[in-house]
Amino acid sequence: MVSLFNGMSPRGVLAQVMTVGLMVTSAFMFWKGLAVVTNSPSPIVVVLSGSMEPAFQRGDLLFLWNRSPRVNVGDIVVYDIKDKAIPIVHRVMRSHASDRKQLLLTKGDNNPVDDLDLYGYKQNYLDREEEIIGTVRGYLPKIGYVTIFLSENAYVKKILLAGLVVVSLLQRE
Amino acid sequence: MFSATQRLQNVFGHFTSVFLMLAAAIMLLSYTHWWLEDIWELPMSVRSVEPKILMKYSRRFGGSNNQGKENCKLKVDFDGDLTPLFNWNTKQLFVYLTAEYDGDRPDISNKVIFWDQIITDKKDAVLDYHNLASLYSVYDTTNSFNQRNATIRLEWNIQPYVGWLIYGETVIDGIKTINFPAVEGAKKRKTRSKK
Numbered sequence: 001m002v003s004l005f006n007g008m009s010p011r012g013v014l015a016q017v018m019t020v021g022l023m024v025t026s027a028f029m030f031w032k033g034l035a036v037v038t039n040s041p042s043p044i045v046v047v048l049s050g051s052m053e054p055a056f057q058r059g060d061l062l063f064l065w066n067r068s069p070r071v072n073v074g075d076i077v078v079y080d081i082k083d084k085a086i087p088i089v090h091r092v093m094r095s096h097a098s099d100r101k102q103l104l105l106t107k108g109d110n111n112p113v114d115d116l117d118l119y120g121y122k123q124n125y126l127d128r129e130e131e132i133i134g135t136v137r138g139y140l141p142k143i144g145y146v147t148i149f150l151s152e153n154a155y156v157k158k159i160l161l162a163g164l165v166v167v168s169l170l171q172r173e
Numbered sequence: 174m175f176s177a178t179q180r181l182q183n184v185f186g187h188f189t190s191v192f193l194m195l196a197a198a199i200m201l202l203s204y205t206h207w208w209l210e211d212i213w214e215l216p217m218s219v220r221s222v223e224p225k226i227l228m229k230y231s232r233r234f235g236g237s238n239n240q241g242k243e244n245c246k247l248k249v250d251f252d253g254d255l256t257p258l259f260n261w262n263t264k265q266l267f268v269y270l271t272a273e274y275d276g277d278r279p280d281i282s283n284k285v286i287f288w289d290q291i292i293t294d295k296k297d298a299v300l301d302y303h304n305l306a307s308l309y310s311v312y313d314t315t316n317s318f319n320q321r322n323a324t325i326r327l328e329w330n331i332q333p334y335v336g337w338l339i340y341g342e343t344v345i346d347g348i349k350t351i352n353f354p355a356v357e358g359a360k361k362r363k364t365r366s367k368k
Binding site (some may be wrong): 075091 | 178196232233235264265267269271276278280281282283284285286289291293309311313314328330332333334335336337338340
């Protein structure tokens, strides 16, 4: 590792490490800041399945918003049920709302039936407060495919990350 | 200074800004076009809506073996032209028929989709249906619709190739409300509100 920094003063090495740290933390801050603004734990999601085709295909990037206390019928929401691994992007087909609570039934545009079988055991409706991560507002096609590629090929991710760190450490202005 | 990584970074950065500018231009022009077309004022003529109630006893229809659930289906006649919703940035149009009705308490409101349709081609955007059967067998959280009135709407959602989603509804000319009928031959059950 020492030979990597050949010809650099200790101060220079530290400055370089600082720059890398700054890059990582500012990316993290941007993500968390967006989460605060949108009130959604995951404000940008990548579509993983084809159940909303032709509206959304695998790899499309969705921008979420979670500030409205009630979602509308016809809205496309992202929901995350406890004990189920992957969040799902589907359309709201029914809403039963009171002052305290909103119950929702969802369905994928490309699926023949509603999501009853995707919910938890004996669960008939989604809960707006508990299970909705956000409503889809904006859309960019295909860009998210990069992340699908990375997460399905873990070694590529590791190589890429290591490469990035090495490159940014070696870079000199 | 001019290393390979630097060059790669520049190319990538340039590509990103070109892509984003292009997307912004497409969005701006298409949204202006939709706005000029007055798409929130499209007329839809609804000539007839006939609701029918059936008792169902399976989980798929909200019921269980010993507890029946009122399920409602519709027969609808309507026509209208939605072609103004199509321009170069329309990826798909999602048209849906909704009914909104009250609940047991004044703070409860319910809204359900009875029928929907995905339209991806401008040629298919002229709707004209006779005796169209609703796609979904709709049930409430309680066991009965209690012969309430419901407001009918034909709404749409434009899914663009790039940009934000647009929602709107048509201006209905004709039948705007329906009344959920009683179940024929069944004795009235006590409704149970579900937690």
